[in-house]
Amino acid sequence: MTPAARYGAAIEILDQILDGTPAEKALTTWARRSRFAGSKDRAAIRDHVFDILRRKRSTAVEGGVETGRAMVLGLLRQEGIDPATVFTGEGHAPATLSEAEQAAGQPAEGGAALDLPEALLEMFRDSLGDDLAEYAEALRHRAPVMLRVNSRKLSRDAAIPKLAAEGIIAEVSEAAPNALHVTEGARKINNSNAYRDGLVELQDGASQAVAEALPLEDGQKVLDMCAGGGGKSLAMAARAKARFMAYDANAQRLRDLPERARRASAQIEVCNNPEGAAPFDLILCDVPCSGSGSWRRAPEGKWRMDADGLHDLTQLQGQILRRAADLVATGGTLAYATCSVLKQENDDVVASFLAENQGFSLTREIHWLPGADGDGFYLAILTAQ
Numbered sequence: 001m002t003p004a005a006r007y008g009a010a011i012e013i014l015d016q017i018l019d020g021t022p023a024e025k026a027l028t029t030w031a032r033r034s035r036f037a038g039s040k041d042r043a044a045i046r047d048h049v050f051d052i053l054r055r056k057r058s059t060a061v062e063g064g065v066e067t068g069r070a071m072v073l074g075l076l077r078q079e080g081i082d083p084a085t086v087f088t089g090e091g092h093a094p095a096t097l098s099e100a101e102q103a104a105g106q107p108a109e110g111g112a113a114l115d116l117p118e119a120l121l122e123m124f125r126d127s128l129g130d131d132l133a134e135y136a137e138a139l140r141h142r143a144p145v146m147l148r149v150n151s152r153k154l155s156r157d158a159a160i161p162k163l164a165a166e167g168i169i170a171e172v173s174e175a176a177p178n179a180l181h182v183t184e185g186a187r188k189i190n191n192s193n194a195y196r197d198g199l200v201e202l203q204d205g206a207s208q209a210v211a212e213a214l215p216l217e218d219g220q221k222v223l224d225m226c227a228g229g230g231g232k233s234l235a236m237a238a239r240a241k242a243r244f245m246a247y248d249a250n251a252q253r254l255r256d257l258p259e260r261a262r263r264a265s266a267q268i269e270v271c272n273n274p275e276g277a278a279p280f281d282l283i284l285c286d287v288p289c290s291g292s293g294s295w296r297r298a299p300e301g302k303w304r305m306d307a308d309g310l311h312d313l314t315q316l317q318g319q320i321l322r323r324a325a326d327l328v329a330t331g332g333t334l335a336y337a338t339c340s341v342l343k344q345e346n347d348d349v350v351a352s353f354l355a356e357n358q359g360f361s362l363t364r365e366i367h368w369l370p371g372a373d374g375d376g377f378y379l380a381i382l383t384a385q
């Protein structure tokens, strides 16, 4: 496909997304119907679609209207690409722009320039203060590809040449002691020997930093209360010789964990009944959240979130924390984490919990903003007296 034809495909897919089809489904359906597209075409089209979803408001304003065609026009304008080189009308390229289309559009301002939903702007301003613009700008760009080197198997310095031999170029990141930032060859990771042999895991830098900040010690009994795919369980297991147990309300989410643990040479037990296995020295509650710290990876979430949804999430977050509190040993640690930057899901949930649970005190609190090597995250470390 020509570069212009890839934009043509992106327009088609974006129109379906604007009609309500989830992005992944629209991309897969298009790929099934379009056998002529190779893997590089599919990857480039996906990048165009997600670049626009991250900037849904500003590209519509700068392109003149919320349609796939106008939003591609808005993106090209933002990126300083001459629209006439894409809207050529040749082959599968988008049709040439009419005079009305060329005249439409204006510079995005306010909430549109920040690419945040208008209804939530005040809430973000309240949570982030002077950091709002930096936060919003980070979400308008692609997320970094980050690896965690499995320190049980090799050092970070030794991992760099091993990855390079497989065409994956990575550099040391400040985000966490075992973090690498991949600068080239990211698409080769999943099929690499380094990945298959458990030398590295794909894991965001701030996620790694959360696991690093936990007061883990050899010999502890540890519960990952919302383990999901087990990213944090694995990062914890690389740090200490402790007994690790992983629980998730949705047991299906844990299905890949045994295989991931085997690859990493880690021991993690799947736990179906945390109450039966209590007490624990350390419990991590990496709770379900809005994902507002990681919307650059999943930009549809940014446009889907509303006040009701946020309220339901905060209720669930409080419930999980209260359940976990009953399972912590005296003197033990209850850690609460979200990949959100919103006060409502972070400081406020912890403050209400502490107000009702005098037996716990706040030992440490960390806020991460999305940046070059990591997503936005929050961690509160609570100690049981």
Ligand SMILES: C[S@@+](CC[C@H](N)C(=O)[O-])C[C@H]1O[C@@H](n2cnc3c(N)ncnc32)[C@H](O)[C@@H]1O
Pocket: 207, 225, 226, 227, 228, 229, 230, 231, 232, 233, 247, 248, 249, 250, 253, 286, 287, 288, 289, 320
């Ligand atoms: C943010 S994700 C966890 C990500 C995971 N810790 C990681 O690092 O890969 C939140 C998880 O919480 C789970 N969950 C939802 N409600 C829950 C509940 N009431 N108790 C425990 N887990 C729950 C979800 O199924 C989801 O897997």
